[in-house]
Amino acid sequence: MSLPDVRVAGIDWAKDSHAVCVIDAAGEPLERLVVAHSKAGIGRAVAVLRQHGVVGVGIERPDGPLVAGLLAAGLDVFVVPPSQVKSLRRRFGSAGHKDDRFDAYVLADTVRTDRRRLTPLRPDTPATTTLRTLVRARADLVGHRVAMVNQLRAHLDTVLPAVVGLFHELTSPISRAFLAAFPTQDAVDALTLDELAQWLAGQRYRARPAAVIFDRLQAAPAGVTGPAGTALAGVTTAYLGAVTSLIEQTEALEEQIAAALTAHPDGHIFTSLPRAGIVRAARLLAEIGDARGRYPTAAALAGLAGVTPSTRQSGQVRVVAFRWAVNKQLRGAVCDFAADSRRTNPWAQHLYQQARNRGHRHPHAVRILARAWLGVIWKLWTTNTPYQPERHNALQKILTQTP
Numbered sequence: 001m002s003l004p005d006v007r008v009a010g011i012d013w014a015k016d017s018h019a020v021c022v023i024d025a026a027g028e029p030l031e032r033l034v035v036a037h038s039k040a041g042i043g044r045a046v047a048v049l050r051q052h053g054v055v056g057v058g059i060e061r062p063d064g065p066l067v068a069g070l071l072a073a074g075l076d077v078f079v080v081p082p083s084q085v086k087s088l089r090r091r092f093g094s095a096g097h098k099d100d101r102f103d104a105y106v107l108a109d110t111v112r113t114d115r116r117r118l119t120p121l122r123p124d125t126p127a128t129t130t131l132r133t134l135v136r137a138r139a140d141l142v143g144h145r146v147a148m149v150n151q152l153r154a155h156l157d158t159v160l161p162a163v164v165g166l167f168h169e170l171t172s173p174i175s176r177a178f179l180a181a182f183p184t185q186d187a188v189d190a191l192t193l194d195e196l197a198q199w200l201a202g203q204r205y206r207a208r209p210a211a212v213i214f215d216r217l218q219a220a221p222a223g224v225t226g227p228a229g230t231a232l233a234g235v236t237t238a239y240l241g242a243v244t245s246l247i248e249q250t251e252a253l254e255e256q257i258a259a260a261l262t263a264h265p266d267g268h269i270f271t272s273l274p275r276a277g278i279v280r281a282a283r284l285l286a287e288i289g290d291a292r293g294r295y296p297t298a299a300a301l302a303g304l305a306g307v308t309p310s311t312r313q314s315g316q317v318r319v320v321a322f323r324w325a326v327n328k329q330l331r332g333a334v335c336d337f338a339a340d341s342r343r344t345n346p347w348a349q350h351l352y353q354q355a356r357n358r359g360h361r362h363p364h365a366v367r368i369l370a371r372a373w374l375g376v377i378w379k380l381w382t383t384n385t386p387y388q389p390e391r392h393n394a395l396q397k398i399l400t401q402t403p
Contacts, residue, residue, distance in 0.1 A: 008115070009049055010058040010107025011066070012100040018066060020045050021104035022052045027112055032101060042069045049075060058107035060085060062121055063129075077121040078111050085110075122291035131260045132286035136329070138253045138279070145171070145246040152239040159232045160185055162220035166213065171247060174205050179240050183233040185223035257282045266290050272386035273337065273377070274345040280337055287330040288381065298378035306331040307371040331370075335363075338370035347395035348373070 005025055012019040016037050022030045030052060035041035046069055049057065056076040059067065070077050080088075088106050111118065124132070149171055156164050160183070167175045181199065182188050196217075197210035224232055261267045261282045270281035288301070295301040302308050304327050342348040351372050355365035380387055389395055 006112075007052050007054050008056045008058070008108050008111040009052075009054045010104040010109070010111065011045065011070075012103040012107065013059055013061050013064070013066060014100060017041070018045065019100040019104040020048065021101065021108045022049065022054060023105070023108045023112060025112070027109055029105065032104070034101075037066070039065075042066050046070065046073045046075075049073070056111045056115060056120075058111040058118075060107070067121070068123075071121070071123055078115070078118040079121055080107055080110055080118070119294070122294040124289040124291050127260070127264050128266075128286065128290045131257070131264060131282055132289075134253055134257045134260060135279070135283045135286045138250060138257065139283075141246055141250045141253065145243065145250060148239065148242050148246060152236075152243055155232075155235060155239060156223075158224065159229065159236060160188065160223040162188055162217045162223065166216055166220075168207070171243060174203055176240060176244055177203055179236060183236050183240075184229045185225045186229055188217055188223075189225070191217065254279060261285065264290075266381070266384070268386050269377075269380050269384065272380075272388070274341045274348070274387070274389075275343060276337065280333075280340070283333040284337055284377075287327070287333040288377070292382060295378065298375045301378050302371050302374045304330060305334050305370070305374060307334060307367045307374065334370045334374060335366050338373050339366045341373065342369065345389075345395065346398045347392065350398050 007022060007024055007030065009020060009022045011021075014037070017034050018037060018041070020031075020033050020035060022032075024030055031048060033045075033048060035045045042065060045066070049070075050073065054075065056078060057070055058078050058080050059070075060080060060082050061067065062077075062079045067077060085103055085106055088110055089103070091109075092102075092106070153164055153170055156170075160179075162185075163175065163179060164170065166178065169175060182191065191214070193210060193214045196214050200210050200213065223229065258278045261271070261278060264285065266285055267281070270276055270285045271278070273281065273284070276284065288295075295304070299308070306327070338348065342352045348369055352365050352369045355368045356362075360368065376387070376392070379385075
């Protein structure tokens with residue numbers, strides 16, 4: 001009996017060009033080509049796929065202009081992670097060498113033989129992709145800010161140690177204002193108590209008395225003085241300017257995130273979660289997305305988030321291990337939320353403490369709690385319902401048991 005004439009394709013994505021391979025139902029190549037990463041190149045690839053009547057395309061990444069073009073053409077797109085492609089190469093030989101044209105064939109053949117195990121890519125709406133871009137950009141800026149603050153702190157430990165720890169945070173407005181006004185050890189040494197009190201009053205700082213701040217300045221180790229200290233003040237100013245710029249840009253992004261979250265149809269679901277706030281709710285929404293078909297069950301969502309263990313069994317040997325092949329952005333968002341939710345939600349605290357009592361370390365206990373939360377979030381997400389503590393039966397049971 002002949003095989004039905006079902007044709008699939010694989011595309012090996014690269015920065016400047018993409019290798020395309022179309023195969024028939026028997027796995028025989030029908031056409032191979034390399035197209036440029038351009039509007040014309042993507043259009044050519046789509047035209048070739050349409051010409052052959054391709055019904056499914058395997059590719060290694062889930063986004064970008066190429067994927068958008070494939071989805072716009074009405075093609076089913078199946079994402080096969082690079083780590084899986086590396087393993088799948090061994091189906092065709094033990095060498096496992098990397099070759100773009102060959103990888104395109106591997107992707108196509110994987111769609112041909114394993115299509116029932118693959119889930120078609122379900123794109124998010126533009127509102128969600130925009131929110132995801134904003135949230136991830138903010139995370140990048142925060143990472144840069146932390147690195148720059150660490151450099152500033154290391155610099156001040158030598159040049160002006162009195163300022164490190166003088167106020168609550170080195171990034172706080174009062175700390176940055178103090179460094180801008182008194183960037184050298186000589187300037188700090190010249191301060192009198194009255195001058196410091198007057199300056200703090202001008203900054204509307206009332207957290208600590210001026211005398212306490214002055215005593216800390218006097219007791220701190222001395223920094224670099226004289227001409228060398230004056231020269232190094234330029235470095236201090238440069239670091240301070242970079243930190244201030246990163247803080248301002250982060251705050252500007254947070255305003256855009258808040259506006260995008262308010263306008264998003266699913267925003268009310270995630271802002272209703274305990275201690276979600278704005279940025280955390282936006283991060284959860286951005287990483288989970290709004291394509292409902294992507295996660296048919298709560299277990300599917302939990303598996304991709306990496307909060308369920310990976311179990312391997314052979315004979316009588318059974319190993320339960322940490323799940324590595326996951327969406328790390330999603331896992332980070334869910335675990336960050338779960339870890340903080342226990343501070344105000346008794347149910348979350350109860351589950352976390354139970355895990356700790358069983359001997360699990362903090363990260364493992366947080367993942368257990370995150371898995372439980374995803375069951376709740378998935379239900380809210382699929383029914384478009386905000387979180388209502390009074391309807392959370394497990395929470396209400398905990399509350400009734402609390403003396």
